[in-house]
Amino acid sequence: MTTAVDVLVVGAGPTGLTLALQAHDHGARVRIVERRPEAFRPSRALIMHPRTLEVLRPLGVTDALLEQADTAPKATLHLGSRAVEASLADLALPDTAFPHLSLVRQTDVERVLAQALADRGVAVERGTELVAVRDDGYGARAVLRTPKGPEVIRCLFVGGCDGPASTTRACAGIGWHGRPYTEEVVLADLDLSGTPGGSGAQLFAGRRGLLFLFPLGEQATWRLLATRASHGGPGPDFGQPGPPVPRSELQHLLGDAGLDARIERLAWSARVPLQFRLARRFRRGRLFLAGDAAHNYSPATGQGMNAGVQDAVNLGWKLGFAASRPHDSTGGRDAEVLLDSYDGERRPAACRRLFLTHTAFWAEASTGPTPSWLRAAAAARAAPLVPVILQRRRLVAEGVRVISQLRVNYRRSPLSVEETPHLHGAPRPGDRLPDATVGVGGPPQRLHALLARPGVHLLLQRDAAPPPHEVLGPHVTALRVANSPGRGLVAVRPDGHVGFRCGKVDAAGLSGWLSLICATGQPPGRPRPPDDAG
Template sequence: MTVVIAGAGPTGLTLAIELARRGVPCRVLDKAAALFPGSRGKGLQPRTLEVFDDLGVIGAVLAAGEFFPPMRLYRGEDVVWEKPIYDLLGLPELEPTPAVPYPYTWLIPQWRTDQILAARFAELGGTIEFDTEVTGFTQVDDGVTVHTRRGSIHADYLVGADGGRSAVRKASGVDFLGGALTEEQIIVGDVRARGLDGRCCHLLTRDGDQSTRFSLWNLPDSEHYQLVVTMAPGVEVPALTLEGMQEVLQHRSGRRDVTLSDLRWISLYRVNLLMAQNFRMGRVFLAGDAAHVHSPAGGQGVNTGVQDAYNLGWKLAAVSAGAPDALLDSYEAERLPVAAEVLHLSGLLHRQGFGATGPAPAAIHQLDINYRGGPLAVDTDPTGALRAGDRAPDGLLPDGRRLFDVFRGPHWTVLQFGSEPVDFGIPQVRLAPGDGYDVSVGSYVLVRPDGYVGTISTRPEVIRDQLRQAGEEAPAATASAGASRRGTTVSGETGRPG
């Protein structure tokens, strides 16, 4: 099987890594001459950090980023206040726990995220085909012919991860519904700045009025700042040049001591909330901005796209290995409702602005996104708080490892909570019920390759049935709690994952 991926941003590269590490051939095409040069999607949420842990890039991501800096409001040259971003959103700042190892939003410019993901894809043997613009496609019985400006490519599946102006989505004819959230426009770019002290999001104003601020965000491991300027309806948009931005800065802040240079990248856009009405059209899929466009408020866009790819990748690989094609229908069934929920959240945050009580922290962190009630969620004994379709929490094992260490990789995992030892042919761990895994004694918890709970049941045959539906063959005989066919059973009964 071959998969063509249109777009080499975070969504497309995440999917490429997922396929490459499972041995599924894929071709990544991008119309640009190189990776995206800007900092645009600069905030990675906790759930995305967990995904990157699984993909083998978390070390590089953490090394290249930092905690979000505080927000500092100026009136001219005077500092009015300095506050953590969580305070301004009305949210408590979370602390690491065994169940949630990465509770923070991580600041890292998108260009650096793209570089890290591209390097991981190359490590797995992949290459990005730049200067290769997808212009359309034709579906046939045995695949899809992808049309590009360099010629046509025949593949089994095509995934459009080619942004808000997606050529794949337009060629599909699927409805892309929604509209502008407000009439205001936003300028965002990367620039060097002199005259500012401290690592902050510097909110420069003349009189303390945040509505007319000129924002300069410090970026980690970089001499560049991300500039953000909101233009109210009816206000003339300045020239998108270094001189134009310097003029706006001086007008809005009254300051001449802050000087800009080396404008690396700049863009003007209007905040839209848009969503495709289908994410699957036969052998063609949409993911990331090609499927849904968000407000930047709350840092949801890049993160939702990464998790689209994470959901789709293992399913394409399973079908390649013999699972029924119907498994791919669960991509839209699971991710389309999530996209709708995130669109609502980002719109709410945009309208709310700073200083108001916001949604629950987990909604922003994307840790509580779940697939309950979906086609792959099977609860036969729903007695505790954890349900099929929920994110599988991390936890500490007696040997010093984390549950995420056991989950890491392309396999399914079974957690056995005082249940009869059974060899399901996949990695499995014996545990005692505890915080984070509120399940009854005797339960088996089946964890999907993307770290979500597929099944909670006291009956081994229910676990086996879901594995068969996903194309996983498991031995039928009961076995001792020794080595399984594809992994070693770990005894964790003296520990409590939290």
């Protein structure tokens, strides 16, 4: 039996790496294991949403990610004989620092996150597989298969980020409901004779499905992604690249899409079987599921990596705070409420995403008569209207809000508390805190930049009384907003959602909420006073 840790993270994809970072930065001792000896190749995810960048910002990795990303992506939509240019940058999203979709390879995301963990002294243990795990009531006992032989460890919590075939989920006995799709995805990196008309990514709508070409190939110029009816037969795990696709079939896919280009070089290819599934629950005792271990979608709207990262950010701070909570009866009850809130908040959001991705995938990939007609005939006839729609920036931005989870709220969560007197004009408890320009002394600054560090943040209005020091703690920062008149208070969770709101600084109400969230006042540490405006 090896030395105990607080959180064992199983799986070192974007979800697992983010969970390890978030838990570590909120006080947990973390260990992260990955059964693959090397980082997974090729990238499956290529798009990062605005909300994902927001929740990663306090972990100090956003700048490095943006250096690897195309933050002003362009796309050409080929609808019949008409080509329509679209820009995915500078969307009408004034309440975020990232008003764009970002094209970035999953491998680059993993490299940045793994380096951030290494900088904190946490190494990804590759070639180490979870064999079995169980909750014994006081913690979890995990059996690992390592390059040096079997190992048994104890930990407080296990974060299962180990994909659709999750060992964590199987050991927890959590149901896995859904079914396979009758369509599959084809992936390939290839060089083409000539460049497809238009700039940036290319999308071709055809009767048999969609075909994308992204200038993000890892071993060639273009990454091809196409949908088609599944060929069936033996294959890999769902969502995992499997057998290669013959060059002739890839050339046929290009021809069906109306693309007059020849494959000059094929670096690699794979067929990927797909499914839509949802875990019956995201928590059983000390065992938690996140990312593809908790929900599996089609690639439509680019939810996989983004949803997993946002799961991890929601869960990580809760595990970190729960690990440092005192073990008396009050601390135990509050910890259960805190930990249960993960399933209560993220599973309903996952259900809504499942409906969204299933509907979008039906439209873009189903070979039924209605979606085939919509892609091949209706889309071509509606092509002249597309530029008009794209010029309506607010309409496009609203679509991005929904896709990227900027609209997700946790209003029904037990962590969302409204005290009297009500504070009007501020986001409701459970809502995402929008970005804004604020005054805190000196030049105006952006609110999200001021909150871009781990922990809980208390936003005091201009005339609010300072919160008593005894309700603060080492993970709580108070900030006075000089350009917000009033005596109220908003408390912001580490994942950027409002947790507490009141029209005055109610010491008892605030203390109760903070005790539920992070047991403030229990761990040692010097509270930080409010940063008052000059």
